[in-house]
Amino acid sequence: MRSMGRTYRSAHTTRRLLLLLLLLGDALVVLLTSLAGFAQHGELMTAGAGRVAATAVPFTLAWLLTALWLGCFDLDRMARLSYLWRVPAAAVLAAPLGAVLRGLWLQAPVLPIFAVVMAAVLGAAMLAWRVLAARLLRFSIPAAG
Numbered sequence: 001m002r003s004m005g006r007t008y009r010s011a012h013t014t015r016r017l018l019l020l021l022l023l024l025g026d027a028l029v030v031l032l033t034s035l036a037g038f039a040q041h042g043e044l045m046t047a048g049a050g051r052v053a054a055t056a057v058p059f060t061l062a063w064l065l066t067a068l069w070l071g072c073f074d075l076d077r078m079a080r081l082s083y084l085w086r087v088p089a090a091a092v093l094a095a096p097l098g099a100v101l102r103g104l105w106l107q108a109p110v111l112p113i114f115a116v117v118m119a120a121v122l123g124a125a126m127l128a129w130r131v132l133a134a135r136l137l138r139f140s141i142p143a144a145g
Contacts, residue, residue, distance in 0.1 A: 058101030
């Protein structure tokens with residue numbers, strides 16, 4: 001009985017760690033996407049941390065909300081490649097929300113084209129990361145219970 005309890009705790013701890021790594025990876029993808037946008041506009045070297053945060057933080061929050069809603073953090077399903085359609089769908093939903101949150105943060109108008117471009121770039125970047133994560137998770141996810 002004692003070893004079953006340890007096995008459950010160990011599996012539970014491993015799952016929590018994998019979820020944390022997934023969340024950190026997602027946040028890193030949003031940050032890199034934001035930095036790529038500044039670089040594309042020739043502003044990477046002149047943009048301060050505050051300006052980068054004004055893009056990365058709202059889009060990270062929007063991504064987390066929409067990804068949670070669409071079930072993108074379900075480790076048992078995420079390891080299946082057929083489940084990955086939810087990732088670009090979450091990015092498409094997150095982009096307008098992130099653009100509005102960014103506009104509120106900066107007290108600036110929201111440009112629809114910015115949301116469209118961010119949906120495409122974030123969707124592609126997040127999908128690439130999640131495909132890699134799914135491949136890694138296929139070998140790392142312990143049984144749920």
